[in-house]
Amino acid sequence: MSLQRLILNLHHFWAGQGCDLAPTYDVEVGAGTMTPDTFFRVLGPRPWRTAYVQPARRPTDGRYGDNPNRVQKHHQYQVIIKPSPADIQSVYVRSLGACGIDLHDHDLRFDEDDWESPTIGAWGVGWQVMLDGLEVSQFTYFQQAGGLEVSPIPVEITYGLERLEMFIEGKDDIYDLQWSDDVTYRDLRLDEERQFSDYNFNRATVKTLRSQFASSEKEAKMLVEKRLPLPAYDQCLKCSHLFNLLDARGAISVTERVKMIAQIRTLVAQVARVFVAPDSPAEGAA
Amino acid sequence: MEFLLEIKVEEMPLAHVRTALEDMSEKLKKELASARISCDGLRRFSTTRRLILTADLAAGQADRDELITGPPKAAAFAADGTPTPAALGFARSKGVDVSQLQVVTTEKGEYVGVRKAVKGRSAADILAETLPSIITSLSFPKMMRWGMGSLRFSRPIRGLLCLLDGNTVSFSLDGLVSGNRTTGHKLHAPEDIEVRSFEEYRAKLRERFVVVDADERKASILRQIAALVEPVKAEMYPDPALLDKLANDVESPFVVMGSFPDYFLQLPLEVLSTAMREGQKLFSVIRSGKQLPLFLGVADVVGDPKGFIRTGHERVLKARLADARFFWDQDLKAGFKKRAPRLKQVLFQEKLGSYEDKAARLEKIVAYLCWKVETCKSARELAAAAVLCKVDLVTDMVREFPALQGTMGGLYAKAEGFPPPVVRAVAEHYLPVSADDPSPASLEGAILSLADKLDSIVGVIGIGVQTTGSSDPFGLRRNAQGVCKIVLDKKFSLPFDRLVEKVISVYGDKIKRPKAEILDQLREFFSGRLRYLLEREGIRYDLINAALGAGMDDLYRVALRARALDVLKAGPQFEPLILMAKRVNNILAGQTAPAVNPDHFVEKAEKELYATFTIIKENVGPMIAKGDFVQAQKIVFRLQPALNAFFEKVMVMAEEPKLRKNRLALLQTIHKMLLRIADYAQVVVEGEKTGK
Numbered sequence: 001m002s003l004q005r006l007i008l009n010l011h012h013f014w015a016g017q018g019c020d021l022a023p024t025y026d027v028e029v030g031a032g033t034m035t036p037d038t039f040f041r042v043l044g045p046r047p048w049r050t051a052y053v054q055p056a057r058r059p060t061d062g063r064y065g066d067n068p069n070r071v072q073k074h075h076q077y078q079v080i081i082k083p084s085p086a087d088i089q090s091v092y093v094r095s096l097g098a099c100g101i102d103l104h105d106h107d108l109r110f111d112e113d114d115w116e117s118p119t120i121g122a123w124g125v126g127w128q129v130m131l132d133g134l135e136v137s138q139f140t141y142f143q144q145a146g147g148l149e150v151s152p153i154p155v156e157i158t159y160g161l162e163r164l165e166m167f168i169e170g171k172d173d174i175y176d177l178q179w180s181d182d183v184t185y186r187d188l189r190l191d192e193e194r195q196f197s198d199y200n201f202n203r204a205t206v207k208t209l210r211s212q213f214a215s216s217e218k219e220a221k222m223l224v225e226k227r228l229p230l231p232a233y234d235q236c237l238k239c240s241h242l243f244n245l246l247d248a249r250g251a252i253s254v255t256e257r258v259k260m261i262a263q264i265r266t267l268v269a270q271v272a273r274v275f276v277a278p279d280s281p282a283e284g285a286a
Numbered sequence: 287m288e289f290l291l292e293i294k295v296e297e298m299p300l301a302h303v304r305t306a307l308e309d310m311s312e313k314l315k316k317e318l319a320s321a322r323i324s325c326d327g328l329r330r331f332s333t334t335r336r337l338i339l340t341a342d343l344a345a346g347q348a349d350r351d352e353l354i355t356g357p358p359k360a361a362a363f364a365a366d367g368t369p370t371p372a373a374l375g376f377a378r379s380k381g382v383d384v385s386q387l388q389v390v391t392t393e394k395g396e397y398v399g400v401r402k403a404v405k406g407r408s409a410a411d412i413l414a415e416t417l418p419s420i421i422t423s424l425s426f427p428k429m430m431r432w433g434m435g436s437l438r439f440s441r442p443i444r445g446l447l448c449l450l451d452g453n454t455v456s457f458s459l460d461g462l463v464s465g466n467r468t469t470g471h472k473l474h475a476p477e478d479i480e481v482r483s484f485e486e487y488r489a490k491l492r493e494r495f496v497v498v499d500a501d502e503r504k505a506s507i508l509r510q511i512a513a514l515v516e517p518v519k520a521e522m523y524p525d526p527a528l529l530d531k532l533a534n535d536v537e538s539p540f541v542v543m544g545s546f547p548d549y550f551l552q553l554p555l556e557v558l559s560t561a562m563r564e565g566q567k568l569f570s571v572i573r574s575g576k577q578l579p580l581f582l583g584v585a586d587v588v589g590d591p592k593g594f595i596r597t598g599h600e601r602v603l604k605a606r607l608a609d610a611r612f613f614w615d616q617d618l619k620a621g622f623k624k625r626a627p628r629l630k631q632v633l634f635q636e637k638l639g640s641y642e643d644k645a646a647r648l649e650k651i652v653a654y655l656c657w658k659v660e661t662c663k664s665a666r667e668l669a670a671a672a673v674l675c676k677v678d679l680v681t682d683m684v685r686e687f688p689a690l691q692g693t694m695g696g697l698y699a700k701a702e703g704f705p706p707p708v709v710r711a712v713a714e715h716y717l718p719v720s721a722d723d724p725s726p727a728s729l730e731g732a733i734l735s736l737a738d739k740l741d742s743i744v745g746v747i748g749i750g751v752q753t754t755g756s757s758d759p760f761g762l763r764r765n766a767q768g769v770c771k772i773v774l775d776k777k778f779s780l781p782f783d784r785l786v787e788k789v790i791s792v793y794g795d796k797i798k799r800p801k802a803e804i805l806d807q808l809r810e811f812f813s814g815r816l817r818y819l820l821e822r823e824g825i826r827y828d829l830i831n832a833a834l835g836a837g838m839d840d841l842y843r844v845a846l847r848a849r850a851l852d853v854l855k856a857g858p859q860f861e862p863l864i865l866m867a868k869r870v871n872n873i874l875a876g877q878t879a880p881a882v883n884p885d886h887f888v889e890k891a892e893k894e895l896y897a898t899f900t901i902i903k904e905n906v907g908p909m910i911a912k913g914d915f916v917q918a919q920k921i922v923f924r925l926q927p928a929l930n931a932f933f934e935k936v937m938v939m940a941e942e943p944k945l946r947k948n949r950l951a952l953l954q955t956i957h958k959m960l961l962r963i964a965d966y967a968q969v970v971v972e973g974e975k976t977g978k
Binding site for chain 1: 296297299428430431432433434435441442444472473474476535536565566567568583585586587590591592594595597598599601602603604605609631633636
């Protein structure tokens with residue numbers, strides 16, 4: 001049992017369901033939902049089946065490696081299928097079986113939990129999936145993204161990989177998890193957690209972050225004007241991560257917070273509109 | 287014959303299940319009634335994954351004999367009795383031989399006609415026709431689409447079973463076709479099964495780990511809980527809302543009891559129970575009012591022979607409680623009052639500033655309220671509470687468990703040694719959260735809650751944010767309802783306009799909208815919320831209109847006026863007075879009149895009315911002043927005979943302008959007095975038309 005084995009099992013299972021296995025995206029994101037493989041795939045009419053591992057960075061969740069459950073970077077396994085198949089719930093249940101969980105011995109529940117991300121103008125209806133009281137996945141039928149109604153409707157399944165592996169291994173401390181048979185989570189990630197916690201909370205230069213935010217925003221606006229939604233969206237993601245860093249540094253005042261979130265949301269909505277426009281080069285190529 | 291419908295869905299929230307069953311039953315009954323199909327013993331069942339209706343229906347519409355009339359007899363038959371082309375044509379068009387025509391006598395004379403038997407339609411046909419539209423017409427607070435996304439519903443529909451007398455009633459909906467099959471428990475019996483009757487359906491599902499009756503599941507949960515807590519001489523801490531939710535969420539209820547380490551009992555009860563209830567949906571266990579280190583959870587399984595479910599919950603809960611304890615210790619160490627300046631960093635509303643600004647306003651508003659409410663003796667404590675009440679927003683605990691806002695403030699204020707009135711005011715100032723929620727128990731809590739809610743409402747409306755049914759980001763409706771509920775529960779008599787003006791003035795130059803505009807909108811806004819609460823008391827809508835029509839002078843007095851009308855509405859004097867008031871209203875419409883001049887009265891009846899009115903006015907004044915509207919109305923009833931005589935004997939619209947103006951002036955003064963009690967013209971009276 002290891003996280004690596006879990007990822008391989010999920011890859012194997014979802015590839016078997018006809019998903020293309022996308023590579024991890026190389027811009028920092030707060031959640032797998034934000035990557036282009038979800039954001040752009042849920043827009044527009046074309047059917048998609050995609051699965052991938054995505055590290056999710058949440059600077060304010062950092063605990064210097066001292067907390068057994070909270071980390072500033074964790075890993076999500078993201079599945080997007082559009083349109084949502086009629087038997088998707090039972091497919092999901094089978095995926096847990098494929099991860100080695102014998103559901104006859106456990107309590108699996110779909111508990112009402114609608115999802116919303118104001119920053120990317122997205123919301124959906126769904127559940128948090130609870131396994132013996134532990135939230136192991138988020139299961140969502142997207143209804144809107146980038147402020148636009150989506151059709152057909154995609155289903156998004158997000159597994160919290162560390163949570164799920166802690167369940168499988170029966171461990172109470174994230175750092176005790178096996179990454180592979182002979183490497184632990186501690187070996188791989190503890191230093192990273194310590195250093196990034198220090199960076200996020202204490203070292204990041206606020207002035208630099210601010211000027212980077214302004215540059216990325218400017219770049220995004222320019223790219224929207226040039227009708228290049230894919231690179232424009234990368235710049236939006238950079239803005240979002242810089243905002244999270246500034247937040248962790250405690251550098252954002254009340255009014256600024258509202259303003260910055262609105263700035264990103266507006267940009268993302270413009271990106272979405274350019275992407276779905278009938279003459280969009282991106283949608284044509286996609 | 288027996289009807290059975292099962293709509294299989296992905297997990298629906300309890301509130302949606304309830305409205306779906308309710309609406310579906312009502313609509314089905316209505317459709318069947320209009321199709322003349324009798325429907326008896328309609329019963330509803332449900333789980334989070336199934337909506338179930340069953341009833342006893344007639345097999346179909348009764349066959350009917352229909353009489354179709356054709357041409358007049360004179361035109362249909364020649365003198366010798368042979369049928370004319372008109373008769374032949376009529377017979378042919380109805381598909382009968384001309385010999386089957388018969389003579390029918392109607393009001394207009396003799397006609398030929400034909401009697402035909404019309405076959406009634408079967409209930410199955412009617413069901414197949416109406417069920418799809420009933421299901422698609424259901425509406426939910428939040429709707430979704432799925433798949434190719436044409437249908438909107440609460441959650442995706444995944445199966446339809448529909449039987450009448452054991453036979454499938456076949457209809458299609460969004461690509462699904464109804465049949466006679468269903469499935470058992472999602473994990474433990476997912477195979478298809480075939481059923482022919484409700485009893486078979488229920489029994490087969492029971493074998494397959496699904497109990498279709500929510501009450502039965504609830505009873506089973508309670509029975510299992512009782513069996514678990516009895517040996518340890520403890521009891522479950524009651525949480526009816528959680529129990530209802532869990533009884534909905536599981537098809538096969540199984541209760542597990544687990545424990546957590548004793549040392550977490552140092553945490554306040556409120557923190558423990560919130561940590562258990564939120565996320566894991568666990569019940570607390572108590573013994574003689576004291577929390578025990580135990581919890582009860584409801585699983586959707588047949589059993590937990592290996593103890594995985596119990597230990598899983600224990601592990602998750604332990605991590606959550608460890609977090610909670612960390613936050614509690616951190617917060618105590620960081621201090622409470624001294625963190626007040628950090629509210630500067632928390633935004634209340636972009637144009638209205640931070641929570642620090644809000645706290646400063648609350649200090650002024652509670653001072654005003656305390657001065658206005660006679661029983662308030664704790665101005666100093668209220669001022670302290672106003673400064674403290676939002677500080678828990680910057681504590682770690684409230685950031686982790688937002689539902690504990692207010693509660694934590696109270697606990698931290700207590701830990702820092704603030705006196706009980708301050709602690710209570712801080713702890714209770716968010717109450718009531720809903721119309722069913724209690725108002726703050728303490729006077730201080732009630733005043734601080736009023737101040738907080740009024741501040742939000744006046745501020746947000748003052749900067750022109752519009753609230754609609756679907757968009758109310760600041761919860762203004764809930765807040766306004768809270769204000770009305772507190773005012774009614776605590777019997778606070780407060781002049782509405784002055785109160786609003788006070789709050790506007792506290793905002794200073796932050797509010798730029800004209801005062802009159804804000805007041806207009808707020809009167810309207812509060813009327814709506816007050817109306818809702820009064821309707822819940824069972825008061826008729828027209829009586830509420832009459833009470834509101836007399837003016838939005840004071841929320842509590844509006845309620846008193848409405849309740850007085852409600853008390854007196856059944857009495858014999860009520861209706862005549864209403865009719866008379868309406869008559870006065872009609873005559874005055876569009877008329878202007880100077881002041882009454884007693885010297886200008888000439889008729890006996892008008893002099894008497896004036897005399898009676900003068901006495902009544904004197905008597906009624908003090909009653910109105912002290913808010914005794916029942917007494918005030920009883921006094922006003924005495925005006926009715928004099929008014930009656932006046933209308934019978936005096937010509938209001940006299941030729942002579944001096945007389946006419948004076949009579950109108952008299953009615954005007956009477957009207958003004960009545961309007962201080964109620965706008966009687968808005969009361970709906972049976973036989974109103976004859977009264978006019």
